[in-house]
Amino acid sequence: MDRGIFLTPVVSLRGAGLQFGQRALWKGLDVDIQAGEFFAVLGPNGSGKTSFLKVLLGLQQLHSGTVTVAGQAVERGSRKIGYIPQQKSFAPDTPLRARDLVALGVDGHRWGLRIKTKTVNERVDALLDLVGASDYARVPLGQLSGGEQQRLRVAQALATEPELLLCDEPLLSLDLHHQQAVSALINQQCRQRNSAVVFVTHEINPVIDYVDRVLYLAGGRFRVGTPDEVMTTEVLSELYNSRVEVIRANGRIVVVGLPDATTHYHDDAHAGVEEGH
Amino acid sequence: MDLGSILHSIFNFENYGELLALVQNSIWAGAVLGLLGGLVGTFVMKRDLAFAVHGISELSFAGASFALLIGSDIIFGSLAGSVAAALLLGIMGGRARDKNSIIGVIMPFGLGLGILFLALYQGRAANKFGLLTGQIVSVDTVQLQVLAGTAVVVMLALAAIWRPLSFASVDPEMAEARGVPVRGLAIAFMVLLGVSVALSIQIVGALLVLALLITPAAAALRVTTSPRLVVVLSVLFAVTATVGGILLALGSRIPISPYVTTLSFLIYVVCRIIGSVRAKRGINGRIVRPHVAVGEAVEGQTVAG
Numbered sequence: 027m028d029r030g031i032f033l034t035p036v037v038s039l040r041g042a043g044l045q046f047g048q049r050a051l052w053k054g055l056d057v058d059i060q061a062g063e064f065f066a067v068l069g070p071n072g073s074g075k076t077s078f079l080k081v082l083l084g085l086q087q088l089h090s091g092t093v094t095v096a097g098q099a100v101e102r103g104s105r106k107i108g109y110i111p112q113q114k115s116f117a118p119d120t121p122l123r124a125r126d127l128v129a130l131g132v133d134g135h136r137w138g139l140r141i142k143t144k145t146v147n148e149r150v151d152a153l154l155d156l157v158g159a160s161d162y163a164r165v166p167l168g169q170l171s172g173g174e175q176q177r178l179r180v181a182q183a184l185a186t187e188p189e190l191l192l193c194d195e196p197l198l199s200l201d202l203h204h205q206q207a208v209s210a211l212i213n214q215q216c217r218q219r220n221s222a223v224v225f226v227t228h229e230i231n232p233v234i235d236y237v238d239r240v241l242y243l244a245g246g247r248f249r250v251g252t253p254d255e256v257m258t259t260e261v262l263s264e265l266y267n268s269r270v271e272v273i274r275a276n277g278r279i280v281v282v283g284l285p286d287a288t289t290h291y292h293d294d295a296h297a298g299v300e301e302g303h
Numbered sequence: 304m305d306l307g308s309i310l311h312s313i314f315n316f317e318n319y320g321e322l323l324a325l326v327q328n329s330i331w332a333g334a335v336l337g338l339l340g341g342l343v344g345t346f347v348m349k350r351d352l353a354f355a356v357h358g359i360s361e362l363s364f365a366g367a368s369f370a371l372l373i374g375s376d377i378i379f380g381s382l383a384g385s386v387a388a389a390l391l392l393g394i395m396g397g398r399a400r401d402k403n404s405i406i407g408v409i410m411p412f413g414l415g416l417g418i419l420f421l422a423l424y425q426g427r428a429a430n431k432f433g434l435l436t437g438q439i440v441s442v443d444t445v446q447l448q449v450l451a452g453t454a455v456v457v458m459l460a461l462a463a464i465w466r467p468l469s470f471a472s473v474d475p476e477m478a479e480a481r482g483v484p485v486r487g488l489a490i491a492f493m494v495l496l497g498v499s500v501a502l503s504i505q506i507v508g509a510l511l512v513l514a515l516l517i518t519p520a521a522a523a524l525r526v527t528t529s530p531r532l533v534v535v536l537s538v539l540f541a542v543t544a545t546v547g548g549i550l551l552a553l554g555s556r557i558p559i560s561p562y563v564t565t566l567s568f569l570i571y572v573v574c575r576i577i578g579s580v581r582a583k584r585g586i587n588g589r590i591v592r593p594h595v596a597v598g599e600a601v602e603g604q605t606v607a608g
Contacts, residue, residue, distance in 0.1 A: 083480050103482010111476050121349055122473055123528050123588065134470035135481045139462055164588030166528040182477065 034097040036061050036190050036222035037082060041091035044077055050246050051077060053090060057241065057250055061189065062220040064213060064236045066227060066253075069243035070284070075226045078243070079192050082224065083109060096189055103135060108188030108221075110179045110196045110212075118168035124178055125150050125163040131182030153181040157211055173204025180211050191215055193225045197232050205232045212236075230257065231278050253279070315554035322553045328442040329506075332450055333545035336506050336515060339454045340545075341538030342461060343499045344520030346492060349472040353517050355392055355493075358406035359500045361413035362388035364509035366501075367434050368420035377434070378449060382501040388413065389497030393490035417509075437508035437560040450502055457495050457502075464488055469530065506545065507560045514564040515541060522571040525578035540570045 035058035043053030051074030059065045067075050080086035081093055084102035093099075096106050116122075122130075128150045133140060140146060154160045157177045162170060170178070176196060183191060193212060197205045213236040216223040225233060230240070230253065240256045242249045244265040249256050256262075257279050262270040271282040347356055366384020370377045388409060395405055421431045442450075461468075470478040471485045479485045496516075503515045523536035548563030581587075 084482075085479065101482075103480070107480075109477065109480040111480070114476075119524065120473060121345075121524050121528050121533055122530065126528075126530055127474065130466075130470045130474060131477070131481075134466055134474075134478065135483050136466055137463060139465045161590040161592065162588075164529075166587060169587050 033061065035059055036063075036096055037065075037224065038094045038097075039091065040093075042081070042088050042093055043090035044074055044081065044086070045089045050089075052243055052246065052248050055091070055248060059190075059222045059224065059239075061222050062216060064216050064223045064225065064233070064238045065241065066225045066230060066233060066237045066239070067241045067243065068227060068230055069248075070228070073243040073245070075228075075243060076194055078241075079109075079194050079224065079226055082190070082192055083107065105186040106189045108183035108186060108191045110176075110183045110191070110193040112195045113172055113176050113179075113198050113200060115172055116167040116170075116175060120166070120168045122167045123164050124159060124167060124170060124174075125154060127167055127178050128153050128159075128181045128185065131185035149185070153185060156184065157181045158207075171204075173200050173207065176200060176204065176208050177211070180208060180215075184215060187219070189221055191221045191223045193223065193227075195227055196225075197227065197229075209233045209236065234277065234279065257281075312555055313557060314551065317554055319554060323550075326442075326549065326553060328444060328447045330546055330549050332442045332447050332506060333549045334542055335447075335451050335454045336503055337519075337542030337545040338538055339457060339499055340503060340515035341519050341541035342458060342534065343496060344516045344518075344541065345523070345534050345537050346461075346468060346472060347496065347516055348520045348524055349469070350489075350492070352496065353513065354403055354406050355389075356496065356500060356513055356516050358392065358410040358413070359385045359388045359497055360504060360509045360512040361410045361417070363413075363497075363501050363504050364434055365413040365416040365420065367504065367509070368417040368424070368431070371426070371430060371434070372420045372424045378446070378501070378505065381504050382498065384413070385497040385501040385504075386494060387497075389493040389500075390490070393493030433508065433558070434504070435508050435510050436558045437504075437506050437511060437563075442505075446505075450505065453498060453502060457498050460491075460495055464491060468492060507563055508558070511560045511564050514560075514567040515545065518564075518567040518571050519544065522567075522574040525571070525574040526581075540567070544570065 037057070037059035039055050039057050041053075042055040042057075044051045045053070067078055069075050077086055081088055082095060082100065084100040084104070095101075095104065129140075129146055132146050132149050132153075133142075151160070151163075154163050157180050159174065159177050159181060162174060167175065167178075179196065191212065196208055196212070200208065209232050212223055212225065213233075215221050216236070225237070227233065230237065234253065237253055239251060240249075240253050242256050242262070242265060244262075245267055247265050249261055249265060257272055259270065259272045262272055262281060266285055268283075268285050270284060273280045273282060347353060363381040363385035366387075367377045367381035369384075370380025391409065392402060392405060395401065417434075421434075424431060467478065467483045468488050468491075470481070471483050471488045475485050499516065500512055503512045507515055519540035520533070520537040522540050523533045527533055527536065544563050544567040547566050548559050551562045551566075552559040
């Protein structure tokens, strides 16, 4: 990681720790995330991946240590941050069209009524075009597929031209085709607009080609490094405190023998499908 | 009573011109309430608060009947009852399930209190009945001014929080991430809703408030999802129902509420039919590009295979 080394990191955590009651999710976390870096956060359920995002969003206080975004203390609702939530389908009767959801991302946080309709509309058109959603701009949200809705989430998150893009399992429950489309869109924002991307996922394979570094959280411990450094039998066995096997095949990573297989992988089932092509 | 005389007592347009002049205040009141109900109703639908409206109206009824009993102003009584109920729901009912059970608990309590106060009340029976089913002739100029003034305040407040409230209503998680004060807005809206319910009760009565605050917005949502059009249609439907209801009710001795609720209901039925015809024909605004669709399907297959 030589690029941007002399610049202020977009995200900087120092001695950061988070705990709920007596249970420490992670502590002593030092990490800098640079502009244009694709940073994946991995780990089993309950390891504090989503809480990590909430800290960056300012919705969750650190228990110890400090965090800055773009050199400043974290501030709730910062326009420097774009956020893509977990895919949750909108109810069929949600009273919004695709473009209205994106428009909320542009100016939904402002008080009063929308007055500069033309400016907002132009911005919305540009964002819809960017994510390839123009054809269903006027379709009610509830009638769109999960993948289409998630593209709109990307457009919504990019509305403020964020320096930092936070993604909370954005590919969950999408089919392979849409997984690729959505992760490519996020990668495009990362490379072309030089945004830092923090991508929380429990499955690295759909984004393995894009990921620069990984933060792996498990059992109150963590490891930061490139996928090659972190996704190894030795490192994961140490993190999980039990024998875990990491197998690489066709550029994919399969983790076998996880202690909490029921809450975790996914990959075993998916790997067969993904290697089929 | 034969059918002809029943119809005559429902639709009676004798001396219509003279009557019309007498009830101008009521018509204005109906128009103001229609406007307010149509606007507030869109958020009631977005926030899934139909049941809450019902709960608030029962407490509002209790407040109004208490005011009637002690000889104080009914409007203030119903305002106090509904704002208290709305605040309670806004503060305690964070989750939908909580909210529904709280409403289920306070609604019969409010209704019971109201019945108690009315039973103790020694005055005219028409006053009692009016609180539940609405009345038309009683709106004097001072009442109209209070009503319109309060409605304007509510509408201005609603305009001030319109955008973040929309955001928080349809997409709360994202709104919170963007720094929208989701919880504060929820409580603020409940207060506005409480005031709107109290005002509506003056015309349509506690039992039929839903016809003003739910049905028009629900009907509008059947035919469009454009946020702006939903508001316009909802207001149009609500004003049509209230003003139309008053005009139809004029000559008869029947309370205004059946007219308002029937008009409101008919509008909803028509919108529902239009909506389902459109859904059947698959009209939803999607731009269909045949060659692109094929291309995507092929690409999808390559990826999956």
